[in-house]
Amino acid sequence: MNLTFSLYRLQTLDTQRQKITKRLAQIEAILNADELVQARMQEKMRVEAELSDKLKQVNQIAADTAEKRLKLELNQVQLFGGKIRNPKDLQDLQAESEALKRVLKKLEDAQFEALMAQEAAQKALTEAETNYQAAIDQKASENSILAGERGTLTDEMSKLNSQREALTQTLPAEIVTQYENLLKIKGGKAVAAIVDDGCEACGVELSPRDIQAVRSANTIIRCKTCGRILYKA
Ligand SMILES: [Zn+2]
Known part of the structure; x- marks a missing residue:
């Protein structure tokens, strides 16, 4: 499996987990009140x-x-x-x-x-x-x-x-660590997809060369503006 795709998938799982954690906390508060x-x-x-x-x-x-x-x-x-x-x-x-x-x-x-x-x-x-x-x-x-x-x-x-x-x-441990550190400092979003030639998280436009690099490379390429790991479907 492509590395950035795996990280993107990991991000998707973590986003869902964040939503559930938030809702569970809300439910707990309502049940207690x-x-x-x-x-x-x-x-x-x-x-x-x-x-x-x-x-x-x-x-x-x-x-x-x-x-x-x-x-x-x-x-x-x-x-x-x-x-x-x-x-x-x-x-x-x-x-x-x-x-x-x-x-x-x-x-x-x-x-x-x-x-x-x-x-x-x-x-x-x-x-x-x-x-x-x-x-x-x-x-x-x-x-x-x-x-x-x-x-x-x-x-x-x-x-x-x-x-x-x-x-x-399935991922190298140091990549997971890097991802998790980024997750902490970037408000729960470490991986950003490229949508309409731009970074999904910060909106910066990316050059065709950058996009091509993200698509083909099996290494981590980070957004120059927000620092998140980029992913191109
Ligand atoms: Zn960005």
């Missing part, structure tokens, strides 16, 4: 805390109400029980009875409002849970598609690696 799921989880936790807060309020009002009712019952027993006859004491009991009834009315209103707020928080939580689950499902389906693509790319990569291994074994 779950901003939406995280955001929806935070929202769910926030609403959960709010609901728990509202429940506490409702319970507190219920406890206060029970306490005031008990006080009122005792007050009524004393007021109407017939044991207390002193008008001043009866007047005090009457005043306490009215005050307790006012407090109970206020508590009743507060209870109504607290229950409404609890209901709203419960509704918000149901919605937050639905959104969170939707984000998880979306992520799972996205992940499964990406995992499939990753599998395909990994298989393709291993085939390319085998082909590369077989190809480099």
Whole structure:
């Protein structure tokens, strides 16, 4: 096999490998990122805390109400029980009875409002849970598609690696080293084909003599402008 053709073939394999490596890194990043799921989880936790807060309020009002009712019952027993006859004491009991009834009315209103707020928080939580689950499902389906693509790319990569291994074994070691060094310093492209009488990589025009030399020689001829190994089909 012609030396420059082998190098061109090697470059083609490496270009494909570079593309796969890049895409695999992208896939890995997407698989690891779950901003939406995280955001929806935070929202769910926030609403959960709010609901728990509202429940506490409702319970507190219920406890206060029970306490005031008990006080009122005792007050009524004393007021109407017939044991207390002193008008001043009866007047005090009457005043306490009215005050307790006012407090109970206020508590009743507060209870109504607290229950409404609890209901709203419960509704918000149901919605937050639905959104969170939707984000998880979306992520799972996205992940499964990406995992499939990753599998395909990994298989393709291993085939390319085998082909590369077989190809480099047919080439002199120092040529492979030269190629690989060039690959590093030339942004992943060490071999440039001659397309329309010009270097495919840097675009410089080549003389017919140069082109003929590249075509016939079984040695490496490099582009005078960009330094890449030239190849002519
Ligand atoms: Zn060039």
